[in-house]
Amino acid sequence: MKIATVMLVFLSTAVTFFVSEVDASKFWDDFYVNFGDWNVDYRTADADSGNIVVNLGLDNTSGSGFRSKYPFLYGHIGMKLKLVGGNSAGTVTSYYLASVFEKWCELDFEFLGNVSGEPYILQTNVFAEGKGDREQRIYLWFDPTEDYHYYGILWNQNLILFMVDDVVIRVFHNSKDLGIPYLEYQPMYVYSSIWNGEQWATRGGTDKTDWSLQPFIASYKDFDVDSCAVHSEGNDKDDSHRCYNKLYSSWYGGADAGKLTNKQIDDLKRIQYNYVIYDYCTDAERFDETPKECSRNWPQREHTTA
Ligand SMILES: *[C@@H]1O[C@H](CO)[C@@H](O)[C@H](O)[C@H]1NC(C)=O
């Protein structure tokens, strides 16, 4: 009896650590619709796998979105998206991680729609302790409306990778040694949404949303979370520390966790030369001084001695 009581107290105050795959059939155990539920299709199954597909809709009354029920600290988090096809001008489909606590942190993927036949823009951004202004924009090397593609984030103590399929499109290194805050200790929730950005999204707001085409639908499937979930409510520093310590000793904090592979370095160079259309690091009009972390954003291959 006594032991049972102790256990109960322990369970209700402890964090649950786990490294998991979000079971597709139980998707709604881990996520909930946080706005525009009348525009969300909850029930469709993928024709190939039978796994759940979530269709988020945007119409002239509202966009829609879902959010994870609990936040994660570090990990590898991703999902597959198929974006709004045809004339998607004005629509913004987003997928991001964000903390809800003070000194807010956020990692963003934002897909800016376009008129038929013109390319989407993928904008990424990094907020660390409330400071963002780190936009990078690329064109994709495929049509993201034709099929599903994987968009993922790897986040550990040393770096953050943004990935499209198996290609790294962006890296953000831990640059605390340069005085730049890093995303640490603060668990982040996973969010997705579609919303109306016609005032700015497409050619700077020139191409507006054509509402005769509503609803605009973005589809999501194959949710994959390999992370430490912080199940306690609120900003419990003890819980975050325990997650941090736990993961620091696992692969997330291993010897190679801060190093890019040669393939990743080659990916980044290819993206930089061929697909980047805006990089905050080279925006001299906006910043008097180049932000300090920029020296590390586009890596060079290390010299090897033959
Ligand atoms: C929204 O779209 C519906 C259906 O086309 C239309 O009846 C309605 O007037 C529109 N509302 C606004 C505020 O534009």
Ligand SMILES: *[C@@H]1O[C@H](CO)[C@@H](O)[C@H](O)[C@H]1NC(C)=O
């Ligand atoms: C839309 O297409 C135009 C013309 O090709 C291009 O300049 C723009 O970058 C594209 N994307 C967005 C989101 O405006």
